[in-house]
Amino acid sequence: MTTICSVKFNGETAIAGDGQVTLGEKVIAKATARKIRRIYHDRVIIGFAGGVADAVSLQDMLEGKLEAYNGDLRRAAVEMAQAWRKDQTLQKLNAMLIAFNDKDLLLISGNGEVLAPDENVVAIGSGGNFAQAAAIAMTRHAKGMSASDIAHEAVKIASGIDIFTDDHIHTDEIQEKK
Numbered sequence: 001m002t003t004i005c006s007v008k009f010n011g012e013t014a015i016a017g018d019g020q021v022t023l024g025e026k027v028i029a030k031a032t033a034r035k036i037r038r039i040y041h042d043r044v045i046i047g048f049a050g051g052v053a054d055a056v057s058l059q060d061m062l063e064g065k066l067e068a069y070n071g072d073l074r075r076a077a078v079e080m081a082q083a084w085r086k087d088q089t090l091q092k093l094n095a096m097l098i099a100f101n102d103k104d105l106l107l108i109s110g111n112g113e114v115l116a117p118d119e120n121v122v123a124i125g126s127g128g129n130f131a132q133a134a135a136i137a138m139t140r141h142a143k144g145m146s147a148s149d150i151a152h153e154a155v156k157i158a159s160g161i162d163i164f165t166d167d168h169i170h171t172d173e174i175q176e177k178k
Contacts, residue, residue: 001164003127004047016151019168049125050095085112127158
C-alpha cells in the first residue's frame with residue numbers, strides 16, 4: 001500500500017510518492033522503495049500503487065504503447081486501458097498508474113478508465129484520498145508553492161494519517177511546454 005500524488009500547477013507537473021512496501025497488513029518490508037519512474041526517453045513520468053510486479057508489467061505495456069504511438073500519452077493510455085480491460089490475464093493485475101508528460105496528467109485504471117482530473121490533482125493508493133484533498137486545498141490557497149512542493153507536502157500529510165504511507169518521499173517533475 002502506498003500514496004502517490006501528482007499536481008499540475010503554475011506551469012509544472014510534479015509527482016510525489018512514499019517509499020513504504022508492506023507485506024499483508026502487519027509487516028513493513030521496505031521503507032525506501034521508488035514508485036516513481038521516468039519512461040519513454042525520460043519524457044513521461046509514472047507513479048504506481050499496487051503490486052510491484054503488476055505495476056512493472058503495466059509500465060512495460062505503457063512504454064510499448066508510447067513507442068507504438070510516437071509518445072502520444074493520451075492515445076497510448078487509452079490503448080493500454082482497453083487492452084488491460086479486455087485481456088483476462090491483465091484483468092488480474094492489481095495496480096493503478098498516474099502518468100504525465102509536459103501536456104497531460106492522467107489516471108489509468110484496470111477498469112478501462114483514463115481520467116484527466118478536473119482540478120489538476122490526482123492521487124492513488126491507500127492514502128490517495130488524504131493526499132488529494134490536501135493537494136487540492138494547497139492549489140487553491142497556497143499560491144507561493146510549486147507543484148513539486150504541493151505534491152510532496154500532500155504525501156507527507158497523508159503519511160501522518162494513513163498507516164500504509166511513510167514519509168520517505170520521492171518527487172519528480174516536468175515543466176509544461178509553452
